[in-house]
Amino acid sequence: MLCGNVFHVDINSIQKVWLPIKKNTALILITLAIALSSIVPSAHAQATEITNVNYPHSLLYDVETGATDPAAIVNATVTYTGAAAGSYLQIGVFQLDDGSIAAGSATSTPEQCIQNVTASLAACIMPLKDTSGSGNFNFVLRSHPKRLWNLAIVAMLANSSLGTIYESESDYTFTITVYTALGLRITVPDSVTVIVDGRNRSQGSIRLSLIAGYHNVSLPDIIQLSNDTRIRFIEWSDGSTQANRTVLLNHSLDLEANYVTQYLLAVESSLSVSGAGWYDQGANATISANSTVPMSSLLGILGGSWVFQGWYQNGQMLTSSSSTLLQMNHPVSVTARWSPDYLIPLILLTVFALLVSFYLIYVRRTRTKRKRSRLKRSRRRRRAVRKP
Numbered sequence: 001m002l003c004g005n006v007f008h009v010d011i012n013s014i015q016k017v018w019l020p021i022k023k024n025t026a027l028i029l030i031t032l033a034i035a036l037s038s039i040v041p042s043a044h045a046q047a048t049e050i051t052n053v054n055y056p057h058s059l060l061y062d063v064e065t066g067a068t069d070p071a072a073i074v075n076a077t078v079t080y081t082g083a084a085a086g087s088y089l090q091i092g093v094f095q096l097d098d099g100s101i102a103a104g105s106a107t108s109t110p111e112q113c114i115q116n117v118t119a120s121l122a123a124c125i126m127p128l129k130d131t132s133g134s135g136n137f138n139f140v141l142r143s144h145p146k147r148l149w150n151l152a153i154v155a156m157l158a159n160s161s162l163g164t165i166y167e168s169e170s171d172y173t174f175t176i177t178v179y180t181a182l183g184l185r186i187t188v189p190d191s192v193t194v195i196v197d198g199r200n201r202s203q204g205s206i207r208l209s210l211i212a213g214y215h216n217v218s219l220p221d222i223i224q225l226s227n228d229t230r231i232r233f234i235e236w237s238d239g240s241t242q243a244n245r246t247v248l249l250n251h252s253l254d255l256e257a258n259y260v261t262q263y264l265l266a267v268e269s270s271l272s273v274s275g276a277g278w279y280d281q282g283a284n285a286t287i288s289a290n291s292t293v294p295m296s297s298l299l300g301i302l303g304g305s306w307v308f309q310g311w312y313q314n315g316q317m318l319t320s321s322s323s324t325l326l327q328m329n330h331p332v333s334v335t336a337r338w339s340p341d342y343l344i345p346l347i348l349l350t351v352f353a354l355l356v357s358f359y360l361i362y363v364r365r366t367r368t369k370r371k372r373s374r375l376k377r378s379r380r381r382r383r384a385v386r387k388p
Contacts, residue, residue, distance in 0.1 A: 045081060045082040046080075046081070046082035046083060046084075046157050046165050046167065046168040047080065047081050047082060047168050047170070048078055048079065048080045048089070048155040048156060048157060048168050048169070048170040049078070049079045049080075049170050050076055050077070050078055050153050050155055050170050050171065050172040051076070051077050051078075051079065052075070052076060052077040053074070053075070053076045053153065053172050053174065054074070054075040054076075055072075055073070055074045055075075055151075055174055055176060056070055056072060056073070056176060057176060057177065058176065058177040058178070058179065059072060059176060059177075059178060059179070060178075060179050060180075060181035060209045060210070060211065061144075061145055061178050061179070061180055061181055061209075062181045062182075062183055062209035063180060063181070063182075064182075064183045064252050065183065065209070066142075066144065067142075067209070068141075068145070068178075068209075069181065069208075069209040071140060072104075072140065072141035072142070072145070072149075072176065073138065073139070073140055073141075074093060074122075074138075074139040074141065074151075074153070075136070075137070075138050075139075076091075076136075076137050076139075076153050076172065077134055077135070077136050077137075078091055078134060078135050078137065078155045078170075079132075079133070079134040080128065080132060080133060080134070080135075080155075080157060080168070081131070081132040082131065082132070082157075082168075083128050083130070083131045083132065083157055084131070084159060084160070085131075085160070086159070086160030087128045087157055087158060087159060087160065088114075088125050088126065088127055088128060088157070088158040088159075088160075088162060089125070089126045089128055089135055089155065089156075089157060089158070090123075090124075090125050090155065090156050090157070090158050090164060091106075091108075091123065091124055091126070091135075091137055091153065091154065091155040091156075092106075092121070092122060092123030092124070092153075092154055093122040093123070093139050093141060093151055093152070093153055093154075094151065094152045094153075094154055095143060095149070095150070095151060096150040096151065096152055096173065097146060097150055101121045101122060101123050102121070102122045102139075102141045102142075102143045102151065103120060103121060103122070103141070103142045103143040104120075104121065104122035104139055104140045104141040104142040104143065105121075105122065105139070105140045105142075106121075106122050106123055106124035106137060106138065106139050106140075107124070107137070107138045108124050108126045108135050108136065108137050108138070109135065109136045110135065110136075111126050111127050111128070111129070111135065112126070113125055113126055114126070114127050122139040122140070122141055124137060125158070125162070128157075139153075145176065145178040146178065147177070147178055148175055148176075148177060148178070149175065149176040149177075149178050150173070150175050151173070151174055151175070151176065152171050152172065152173040152174075153171060153172045153174075154169065154170075154171045155169070155170050155171070156168050156169045156170075179211050180211070180212075181209035181210055181211055182209070182210060182211070182212055182249050182250075182251060182252050182253070183207060183208070183209060183210075183252040183253070184196070184207070184208045184209075184210050184215065184217075184247070184249055184252070184253050184255075185205070185206070185207040185208075185252075185253070185254045185255070186205060186206050186207075186208075186217065186255050186256075186257065187205045187237075187254070187255070187256040187257065188204065188205055188219065188256075188257045188259070189204075189223075189231060189257075189259050190203060190204045191203060191204075191223050191225060191231065192204070192219060192220065192223055192231075192257065192259070193220070194206055194217065194218075194219060195216075195217070195218040195219070196208060196210075196215060196216070196217055196218075197210075197215055197216055198216065210249055211249075212249055212250055213248070213249060214246050214247070214248055214249070215246070215247055215249055216244070216245070216246050217244075217245055217246075217247055217255070218243065218244040218245075219233055219243045219244070219257055220233070220243070221233045221243050223259075227264070228263060228264040228266070228331035228333075229261065229262070229263055229264070229331060230261075230262050230264075230278065231259040231260065231261050231262065232259060232260055232262050232278075232280075233257060233258075233259055234258045234259060234260050235258050236255055236256070236257055236258070237254075237255055237256040237257075237258070238255065243257075260280050260281065261280070261281040262278045262279060262280055262281065263278070263279060263281060263328045263329075263330055263331045263332065264277070264278055264331050264332075265277060265278075265279055265285050265287070265326065265328060265331075265332050265333075265334075266331075266332070266333040266334070267287055267333075267334055267335075267336065268333070268334070268335040268336070269289065269335065269336035269338075270336075270338060271289070271290075271293050271306055271336070271338060272289075272290075272293070273287065273288065273289040273336050274286075274287065274288050274289070275287030275288060279328040280328070281328065281329065282327065282328065282329060283327075283328050284325050284326070284327055284328070285325070285326045285327075285328050285332070286323065286324070286325055286326075287311065287323070287324060287326065287334065288322060288323035288324075289308050289322045289323070289336050290308065290322065291307070291308050291322050292305040292306065292307050292308070292341070293305060293306045293308075293338070294306075295340070299342070299345055302344065302345035302348050302349070303344030303345055303348065304340065304341065304342055304344065304345045305340075305341045305344075306338040306339070306340060306341070307338065307339050307340075307341045308322045308336065308337075308338060309337040309338060309339050310336075310337055311324060311334050311335070311336060311337075312334065312335045312336075312337055313332070313333065313334050313335070318334065
């Protein structure tokens, strides 16, 4: 509890140092350092240095959620020298416009902040085990930023009683440009990936912080869920039927993309049939086939045909009708079965065979009669020759 009280007092002291930063900052800091050096005892050559500072140079501030995009994360390394036994390293991120510590949280390595106000402020006190060394700090800022967010990282050593050693102070100032953002919430099925301004977002519904103006939003027309199931884009909640569209963001906007589930009707048949394809969930699909289909090659010329037997599913007959309705509440696979009809070719072949037989019999009889006729004429000639 003592540490908490001391840290609170020290933070206020640091804030007082930075409060008039806009009014001749350097002069005030030098004056305070000289004045306080006579009050607070310090070790010889006690100093800190801030390096390796990383921060976003610009970000969006979403007024609706009070959050920045990307997150306002600041990283820094602080090296120290001349620390006495049991000393501490105090560090925080200050807002130069009013001298206050930025709201947020802080973490540190290699030692953890023994007293950090991570729930509310971007500040930390880290215990030191050596007289010199370094610490790495991570700050997440959550204050309401201005258009130009002027910030400073301030680091100081503190003695074992958490008394601030002001002459060890070091600082690093920087500015983040902040743009006011509006919220764009897009609700889609979990399997849909939204593309905004040419950038792929994560699958499913999203909420983005974007600057005011025109933005391109694109969705896939069709998402294949499996070999026989898919979803198809229908329209937006505002009535637009364009999956790829431009929206004007002049206020926070909520859009929902409506998709319909489609199932595949697979039809297996050795002959031409109709009705196969994709259908909306709950829709009625019509499958149909001709009752008879002429056979190919010579049999077809002779009148041979394939006769439709029925529609089958999983080996069971659905109907013997050549045309039927199916309700598409799930993927459907049916098979058309056919049987050959050789009756007309058989009749024609039989008639042809009979005709050929009759013809052969006729030819044979004709030849026999001619042969007999020739024999009779030959006999008559021989008799006529024998007569005197």
